[in-house]
Amino acid sequence: MITPQQTAQPEQEKRLAARAALRWVRSGMLVGLGSGSTAAFFIAALGESIRQSDLQVQATATSLASEALAQQAGIPLVEPRRGLRFDLTVDGADELDAQLRLVKGGGGALLREKVLATASDYLLIVADSSKVVTQLGRFPLPLEVVPFALPWVLDAVAAxxxxPVLRSMKNDSMEAARSDQNNFLVDCHFEAVPEPERLALHLQGIPGIVEHGLFLGLAQAAVVARGAEVLVLQPGKEPVAAASFSIPL
Known part of the structure; x- marks a missing residue:
């Protein structure tokens, strides 16, 4: 079992996990591209693989920022359309537990991330070792909220x-941060979420919450780097070395 730990080389772990995820990609796939720093490393690595080999894939990104990175990397992009299913989506996580229940949305792309995760046959998470937790909740749980409904959502979540705290722009201004859909982002400080499924049901019932950052029952596997070691986690199973993991796709 991987235990939570701090590392002096989180960026190196992110790179290792992202590059290991390339083993899941096969020519002809339609790939969902996640958002965040670790997903950005995967996008760069995928673009490099496309340029240096005969790998042919198409992709859709979960955020405008990831879309721009994919265009720079030379990854062919397709627009959303009816009937579109992804063979594989590779995304990061802010927290993940032994059952691969996730907290996502620290970068504000939780709605599009959940849309693509739900439209995918296989969701693969890439992460550094600090993201592995025994219980969800240490990382603030993000919500995407319709601006008009904000006061009532804050009241309901506080209850x-x-x-809940309305997220502000990273430039230390008082301006509220907004998603790519121009909705507000709210960070909820539960500290511990012992029953994620129960909390998800409560949040889904609050009018004005467009989406919450609990991703439950969606991830098939996670590639996690710990130092120089790269492991594959699956729900309820012991970790396996990524190099020897048998990819079921």
Whole structure:
């Protein structure tokens, strides 16, 4: 079992996990591209693989930022359309537990990330070792909220013990951060989420919450780097070395 730990080389771990995820990609696939720093390393590695080999894939990105990175990397992009299913989506996570229940949305792309995860046959998470936790909740749980509904959403989440905070722009201004859909982002400080499924049901019932950052029952596997070691996690199973993992795709 991987235990949570801090590392002096998180960026190197992210790179290792992202590059290991390339083993899941096969020519002809339609790939979902996640958002965040680790997903960015995967996008760069995928673009490099396309340029240096005969790998042929098409992709859709979960955020405008990832879309721009994919275009720079030379990855062919397709627009959303009816009937579109992804063979594989590779995305990061802010937290993941032994059952591969996830907290996502630290970068504000939780809605599009969940749309692509749900439209994918296989969701692969890439992460550094600090993202592995024994219980979800240490990382603030993101919500995407319709601006008009914000006061009532804050009241409802506070009643659940979530200590909600409206996210502001990273430039330290008082301006509220917004998603790619121009909705507000709210961070909920539950500290511990012992029953993620129960909390998800409560949040889904609050009018004005467009999406929450609990991703439950969606990930088939996670590639996690710990130092120089890269492991594959699956729900309820012991970790396996990524180099020897038998990819079921």
């Amino acid at each position: 659940l013990g979530g200590a």
